[in-house]
Amino acid sequence: MSKVVTMAIAGLGNRGNDIYAHYQLVAPEEVKVTAVADPIAAKREEAQRTYGIAPENCFESAEEMLAQPQLADICVIATQDKQHVAQAVKAIEQGYHVICEKPISPSLQECLHLQKTAHEHKKMVAVGHVLRYTPFYSRIKELLDSGVIGNVVTIQAMENVTYWHQAHSYVRGNWRKSEETSPMIMAKSCHDLDMFAWLLGKKCKRVSSYGDLYLFKPENAPEGAAKRCMDGCKVKEQCPYDAEKIYITNPETGIRGLQADPERDKWPVCILSPNDLSEEAIYQAIQEGPYGRCVYACDNDVVDHQVVNMEFEDHVTVSFTMTAFTSKGGRTIKICGTLGDIIGDLSTNEITVALYGKESQMICATEGDMSGHAGGDNRLIHDFVSAVQEEMSESSLRTGIDASIESHVIAIAAEYSRCHGGESVDLEEFVQNCEE
The missing domain is CATH 3.30.360.10 (Dihydrodipicolinate Reductase; domain 2)
Incomplete structure (x- = not known):
């Protein structure tokens, strides 16, 4: 049997936790998560319990994790877009092979810099183009x-x-x-x-x-629209973008649909309240958080x-x-x-x-x-893990x-x-x- 490949994960959002870390539960004979980094303590604690990670290997930032001696074979970079390259370059320099979530970077110079670094250090870098x-x-x-x-x-x-x-x-x-x-x-x-x-x-x-x-944009807001969907908006009933519809009542996207079918994908409601998928928690999130803002009153x-x-x-x-x-x-x-x-x-x-x-x-x-991006997510991870196990080149x-x-x-x-x-x-x- 091939050796179990170890994995450190920077960023415990929908991709980092629900796809890459979760792969340990899908294929424990292939992957063991040994370190994680995320600024939210509750996410780190949940990952520690779920994947059996040593407390000293749970960090508040990717930078803190990557300042340590190499903690795994693979480092997954699943942070925000503009953080990817600096963190991936540091991971390569520390000795990791890297899975970098897409996009690599909105800067072409940064993309080329990561490519050059991977070649210089002879490390494999896969990008999350799961399709x-x-x-x-x-x-x-x-x-x-x-x-x-x-x-x-x-x-x-x-x-x-x-x-x-x-x-x-x-x-x-x-x-x-x-x-x-x-x-x-x-x-x-x-x-x-x-x-x-x-x-x-x-x-x-x-x-x-x-x-x-x-x-x-603001000039398209209908007359009577409130700044937040739950603050007495007068056009709430006819607005398809109403946060209560999307996150509470819509059977495909809302919390009530998830309660009726627990096997359904938890996204997008899990983004609003990752650790409490109760209706009360989702209501609180749209009453107080960014996902309850009127779509005509955001900073997009x-x-x-x-x-x-x-x-x-x-x-x-x-x-x-x-x-x-x-x-x-x-x-x-x-x-x-x-x-x-x-x-x-x-x-x-x-x-x-x-x-x-x-x-x-x-x-x-x-x-x-066929789970995750029409069957692409787990296949990408399996392919990368296999390449590390077999000590193959990136061309594979x-x-x-x-x-x-x-x-x-x-x-x-x-x-x-x-x-x-x-x-x-x-x-x-x-x-x-x-x-x-």
């Missing part, structure tokens, strides 16, 4: 590589953020301000941009982008819709839309080739292959563990940093284009200018 590991996209990749639809010429894709997810994460939540975290095209959709590069196996040459913050500035047009090698074109204004979430994709097309819907894991002049074929891409990973840099270049260039009137950006020149 590469999903059965859905893996099956599409197999189909494209088989040549069944000939040469790919165009791709149309859409990320349906959903109205309530936009309100939760990008209006009220941690990713609402570009300067504090990342532009939304990076924070939310570097997954998608990574998919195009991986599926095509080609480099992106040029990018242009348009988008803006359309709805969630990220876009709520954006389109990115890309030209890849061999004149292959990709059009991608990210929008808040959808009733249901998920990703859709249409890939058009010289012999046929492929249409996929990640929300149902259904793929339709239609060869020109022939009957279409439906494929349901579900197999094995689907999401090594060399592969993952591409999506970040596209996202950063897209945001530059958006902020400059949709200017067409040559990516080779853009990277050269950033390196100078």
Whole structure:
């Protein structure tokens, strides 16, 4: 049996605790969490109890943890976006292999610095682009590589953020301000941009982008709106963004739906009250905390819709839309080739292959563990742990940093284009200018 790989985790939020640390419970024969860092004492204490961590290995910050002699084989960086690179670089210098949550950084210079550091120290760095590991996209990749639809010429894709997810994460939540975290095209959709590069196996040459913050700003507040949803708002009943609806009564997102189906994903209500998932605690959170603010009275500035047009090698074109204004979430994709097309819907894991002049074929891409990002989360961790156990190189990973840099270049260039009137950006020149 291969040795159990040890893991230190910086950041015990939804990703750090619920995905990476939780993997010890999924596969105890593969992983043991030996150290954690988080500023919230209750999270550290819960992790200590759940994973059997020594008290002296529970730290208030990643910096404090990384100041110690190496405490594990792997360090997971699951803190806020702008903290990632400094912490990951320190972890590499301490001797860790690193799993870095996406995005690496909104700064291209920082992304390149982490890549250089990993190479210099001969350490593996995986980026949390979990969609590469999903059965859905893996099956599409197999189909494209088989040549069944000939040469790919165009791709149309859409990320349906959903109205309530936009309100939760990008209006009220941690990713609402570009300067504090990342532009939304990076924070939310570097997954998608990574998919195009991986599926095509080609480099992106040029990018242009348009988008803006359309709805969630003070001048759009309806007459009678209160600053907080629970403070006598006169339009509460007809407002779909009402915090009580999203976090209490909505059967898919609210606490009452979770009480009726305890096996349902605890997100997003677990973000409001990680250690007390009672209705009383959630009400208190929306009465007092940031998630109870009116969506028209927050300090958000990220876009709520954006389109990115890309030209890849061999004149292959990709059009991608990210929008808040959808009733249901998920990703859709249409890939058009010289012999046929492929249409996929990640929300149902259904793929339709239609060869020109022939009957279409439906494929349901579900197999094995489908938890966490359509089955991608645990597969990514397993792949990285296996690579550490086998002492393999980063090239064995689907999401090594060399592969993952591409999506970040596209996202950063897209945001530059958006902020400059949709200017067409040559990516080779853009990277050269950033390196100078």
